[in-house]
Amino acid sequence: MGTAGSYLDHVTIILHRPRFPENIGASARAALNMGISRLVLVEPENCDLTRVVRMATHAALHVVENMEVFPDLRTALKPFSYVVGTTARLGGERQEVKAPREVAARLVSICAKNEVALVFGPEDRGLGNVDLRLCHELVTIPSADFSSLNLAQAVMVLCYELFLAGRQERPKPFVPKLANRHELDAMYEHLKGIFVRINFINQENPDFWMRSIRRFFSRAGLQARDVKVIRGICRQMDWYVEQCRQQEDETGKE
Secondary structure (H helix, E strand, O other): OOOOHHHHOOEEEEEEOOOOHHHHHHHHHHHHHOOOOEEEEEOOOOOOHHHHHHHHOHHHHHHHHHOEEEOOHHHHOOOOOEEEEEOOOOEOOEOOEEOHHHHHHHHHHHHOOOOEEEEEOOOOOOOOHHHHOOOOEEEOOOOOOOOOOOHHHHHHHHHHHHHHHHOOOOOOOOOOOOOOHHHHHHHHHHHHHHHHHOOOOOOOOHHHHHHHHHHHHHHHOOOHHHHHHHHHHHHHHHHHHHHHHHHHHHHHHO
16 A cells, blocks of 8 residues: 555645634644645634744644635635535534544545545634535534534544545545536536526525535536536526527517
8 A cells, every 4th residue: 555645645724714823833733743734724813923833843844834825715725626624513504414534534535636625614613604615525523512622633633534544455446536616616606697597596595505506516526527518508508598588579579
């Protein structure tokens, strides 16, 4: 078996709106302990590098030095083909939530040809519903009565499970290169627009009605060529709807 780094090099830890510099540093150290060295921050409330480095220690200094910072989550996720969101809350849009070990076993195969993001929300409230819609699947860390983990602890648990899964001596199913988040988001916007035009979904709250569509395609594992086919169908539907409307207008003028 190859080294763990052969797939962990394709994994990035994304901290969305982290509040405390110490948690950023501790998360960098925890990820590196498990072989993951790519860290991204999105809208950090406080990124005091002195305090970040103090918790990262000298060992993880290069993780901090190379981390990227983005103004919003959608932009940060553009290059990723598979996104896993973390949540402590259940219910609502968090109906299909997996355990870390189950997700990690699947990610080892996905990482072979795809860039994967593990997204962690703010310490006080976690990822919001809008953030969750950008994820292919959700994971929650089982715990006892007190369900809230420190951010760095949550990072360590998921990174450990992913590291461990890669060391298991079992066949890994082949997963092709998937469409990235940028391609998928453009497709979903295209679908939403045409679905509203043909009254397939309620135009008052289209994002709510698109949840099932997103879950369906996430399970399908779309490649870039699949996205192109779907968008081609959308363009043809757009053209047909426009032709029908023009005919109705001409008929009404007669």
